Amino acid sequence: MGFTIGAIGGIRDISDRCSGHRRRGRGSECTAVSEYASLWGWSVVPGARASRGGGRTRCSCGAVNCAAPGAHPLDPSLEVPAGASLDEATRAWNRVPGASLLLPTGRSFDVLQVTESAARQALVRLERMGLPLGPVAVTPDRRAWFLVARGATAELPGLLYRMGWDDSRIDLRGLGPGDYITAPPSDLGGLGPVRWLRAPAPERAARFPEARLLLGTLAYVCHRSAV
Secondary structure, three states, X not given: OOOOHHHHHHHHHHHHHHOOXXXXXXXXXXXXXXXHHXXXXXXXXXXXXEEEEOOEEEEOOOOOOOOOOOOOEOOHHHOEOOOOOHHHHHHHHHOOOOOEEEEEOOOOOEEEEEXXXXXXXXXXXXXXXXXXXXXXXXXXXXXXXXXXXXXXXXXXXHHHHHOOOOOOOOOOEEEOOOOEEEOOOOEOOOOOEOEEEEOOOHHHOOOOOOHHHHHHXXXXXXXXXXX
């Protein structure tokens, strides 16, 4: 995947500014926050972290019966806004030590969620057809998130119906306004890090594919995987 010269310079500058962090993991997350906000134009929200021990999963929010340990915002008001400068993003993230990176869906993009195995099969087909693709992330619990144009979640039931698919019978869900995804390289619910299966490309950072272009292939692969 190609990078423009300007984008490479920007990433190098971000890495230099975050290199002062003592913990290697923290430095990589600072770099990622700055990339997402400054280069890609995505908002980043600090999230809780989860730890496992004694057969229990504990959330850093402190709630004993947390409904989503390590996978919810700490405080939405601490959001690093889309378009924040490198210095602004770095300073903001230094105020929330230990936070995970969450990306709000329904703003810059929506998400189509499928299994990792279905995502890998679909990507081969979609790339072969030459269809436009956005970033795709995979989670430690073997789910995959396709980042697509806003509005996909609201359109999903109708699109699937018109294509002849019963959305209750295939493992394909949409994430839109009010939802969040954990962003690489952060840990998801104490299970391990989220990573990019198909990383963001600078030349398409602000342009996401329409869900309808991917949906037929994704639904077909999900259906075959369930048979």
